[in-house]
Amino acid sequence: MNERELLYVKTIADTQSISKASKKLFVAQPSLSQALQKIEDRLGTPLFIRYPNGVKLTLAGEKYYRAATAILKIYDELCNEITEINNLKKGKITIGITNYLAVYLLPKILPKFHEKWPNIEIYIHEDNSYNIEDLLMKGSLDFGIMHYESDDDNRSLKYEALCEDMFVLVTKCNHPMAKYAEKVEGLPYPVIDLHLFENENFVLLERDKRIRQICDSIFDELNFKPKIGLLLRNYETARRLASVGFGVTCIPFGYINISKGEYEADYYFIKGNIKPAWKTCVVINPKNYLSKAARVFIDLVKEYYKTNQLTT
Structure with a gap:
């Protein structure tokens, strides 16, 4: 069992399709099918039930999926911690942001960040606020930039207001x-x-x-x-x-x-x-590790709002 095998099974389960998973993983579908078959043969049990239009996890597959998700999360956190030691010479950030804020804010922040730390990979997930909160709870995002009402926040997440808006x-x-x-x-x-x-x-x-x-x-x-x-x-x-x-x-x-x-x-x-009817804020999940690269990006966003005294 290695990182690649864990990722293969998790991606197939997430997409519920070997063909969709192969595209997401940039692996040929026959190669992915063979790799999955080898994993199942070694374990002595099928992880998926095959249907003409997709796949579904077996009971053994569900247990494998939960373990794979936890192990891959630990592995990602370890890689990020090691990246910090390397003084941000490499790493990645996954940001959830609403469509409007992506249009308005990213052109002002991304060029500055990339100029200082060109080797940090940035992944942007544009979505609505509710889905961003859900992905933060699942640990799929490093942080979110979104709007929220002060009386409508998720108590499991931490919200830091950047500005208020009417x-x-x-x-x-x-x-x-x-x-x-x-x-x-x-x-x-x-x-x-x-x-x-x-x-x-x-x-x-x-x-x-x-x-x-x-x-x-x-x-x-x-x-x-x-x-x-x-x-x-x-x-x-x-x-x-x-x-x-x-x-x-x-x-x-x-x-x-x-x-x-x-x-x-x-x-x-x-x-x-x-x-003010809502606030623009940075949202994090306190239970998840926040890399130095993510913290630096957040600091740039805060500084931009502070300097420009924005209301958005």
């Missing part, structure tokens, strides 16, 4: 209700009463999206029931539709900067809700 209402330019907006000192956009838009169609994200859940919290707090005209998966699609008058929507204030240019819109802070 939500804004998005409408087409010169919307008829714009005349009711009020300027408030210290705010870059005027404030407007959400109830003025009770007859408007709202373009919102699906309920599994964290942006939507925060919007719903704001609506509940203000005792406002939006008339939902369309549900989407992407906030920028919602913003652009609102900008051309196809309803209105709500997005985080920080998202405005990345959206400027095409499809200009008007933005308003929501009366009665002028407070």
Whole structure:
């Protein structure tokens, strides 16, 4: 039993397919099948039940998989610890990050990191906040960069806030209700009463999206029931539709900067809700080893937010 064999079995189990595993491992499918057969022959028992459309672990396979996962994790931690001794001359970081933050933040951080530590391999996993939290719990990521509500955190994970953000209402330019907006000192956009838009169609994200859940919290707090005209998966699609008058929507204030240019819109802070709705944060699993390379990357992110006093 060696690292390669453990990885072969784990990858086949994760993908539930020898063909998919072979592509992920960059190993020819016949070679992978032969390697698996040799492992099973040596153990004297099959690890998988073969089906025409995939494979499933046997009872022995489940025990092997659990052991392989634990051993590979220990091996990875050992390699990372040795890499620290080598003063970051080599190593790897696996980062989970939400799509928006990847677009906004990575071009500002990755070049600086690579310039100082060119031999550190970086793997980026773009996903939603909930899946990032789940992968952190499983030990599949070194850390995550994401948004969260302070009342909605996973107590098994550690969240360190980088900045806070408010939500804004998005409408087409010169919307008829714009005349009711009020300027408030210290705010870059005027404030407007959400109830003025009770007859408007709202373009919102699906309920599994964290942006939507925060919007719903704001609506509940203000005792406002939006008339939902369309549900989407992407906030920028919602913003652009609102900008051309196809309803209105709500997005985080920080998202405005990345959206400027095409499809200009008007933005308003929501009366009665002028407070941070979510936070941008770095998330780690305290139970997992955090390499020096990961800590250095996190420090660069913190310094960037501190220097630029970002609200995203």
